[in-house]
Amino acid sequence: MSLLTNVMDHSLDDGYAEAAARKQADGAGGLPRTARAKLFLAVGLVLAALVVTVGAVQARVAAPVVAKEREELIDRVDRETESADELESAVDKLRDDVSSRQREALKQSGGERADLVGILSGAVEVHGPGVKLVVDDAKEATSGGGGGPRETAGFSDTGRVRDRDMQRVVNGLWASGAEAVSINGQRLTALSAIRAAGEAILVDNKPLVPPYTVLAVGDGKNLSTRFQNSADGLYLNALQENYGIRTAISVVDDVRLPAAPSVIVRTAQPKTEKDAS
Template sequence: MEPAERPEKQVKRNPVPSLLTSLLTDHLDPGYGAAAAERTAQHTRKPRVPAALWLLGGAVVVGVIFGIAFSQLASGGADVDRAGSDASAAVRAAQDRSAELEATLQALVEQVSSERDRALQSDVTGSALLDRLSAVESAAGIDSVTGPGLSVVVTEPVAEDAASDRSIRGGSGAAVLDRDIAAIVNSLWASGAEAVSVDGIRVGPNVTIRQAGGAMLLDNRPIDSPYAIEAIGPPQRIQVQFVVSDAYLRMSTVAQLYDVGFTVRPATDLELGPAAVRESFVAEEVGRR
């Protein structure tokens, strides 16, 4: 008896490979999924140190840094203030010492002048020499003089609006410049003045009028507005010649443009002190080359 025939196994045509199936169904490599799962597990895991502690620590560090910076700034400001106070005190002490020495020098000059006059007045030759010395001293401005003359006052304008530049000339921040004062002084000399002073400082040979920043300096000494310029001499003659000078016309224009105060009036009794005594230099010709 023959065994029954087994049914033939149906053969699939065009089988689909497993690799192609995985490519069609799984769009990502399994490694990507594992990495994503690991990252998710790490994010869900509780941190060892809470975020609040990190914030607190950062705030403490920032506070310490700001505290150190503030303490250094405060100590530096105190040092600057102390240095400024010391410098101001030193300047005041130097000014007081300079004024004291100047007064002592003036007293000694007057004493020497008195002794000289007493010695030279004994004979005719000495009297003639004394007259020549007096003329030279008067020209040098080292003696006190009194008499009538002319008074000129120049005043800085009142700054009503700090933002306005109407009262500012040049880069000095002032309306009255050093060349204005110098022009007035020179015109007074040319008008016949015998002695001139500005704010009580006698104008003699080698005296300079300069402007440093916003400060006006006469013979390296500061002067302030109003600038009182006094000239001793024949009042009428000085005034007549001064009002037609270039300096008068210049200051009249400045007064109109920049609101500068400018007044001229005769004075009956002026007293001008001596100018600073300076070292004399003599040059002699020793020969030709």
């Protein structure tokens, strides 16, 4: 208690008190005493006040300019967004036109087999019995780091669904008798590609967001049984047991799949001497 009382009664260290007393005795402490020192102090105070005042004025003047630039930037973003929406709408209309022309061409060249060709190629919408398979990341995906076989630079999370997993799922459905397949509304054809970009899964260069809903048209009950008993179905089950990836498959009476955006086959031609010249 005596120590606490001493600290409270003598909050200023004795050494500091002695130094302050010596300065006061020498005339070096306190306010300046000479006219020159007082003049320097006054000039310093005036300069400090001037700097603060100028800064406040500049900030007040610059505020409307910054606000105006911000509004102009927002307006520009809105205009560009509207332009992008218009372009996207135009692209959708052109895709619909291309799809309709493709269907007409199939009818003219395919005869009675046109409908079957359109379904198998993905050029037309299709509906019928089938299955619905939902694949999702693990509820609590944990970061990998133990050198597991599913770790890659793009998917360090062992609880994440990868592009290779979805490739096996789709191939397993085709092999089990599926007549048409889509992922998150993207119709798959013989030209479709399932790839990864960073940590996103792309289907025909369009990024998908989990959960991944796979719809397949076919003999629903048999298709479900065959897929679950296939090597790819067992692979998906192993992902669920070992990594917590969530899956659910169900038989659906009527599955509806949209037409593919494009089924144009592009081929490369060798460059001739005439083209080179």
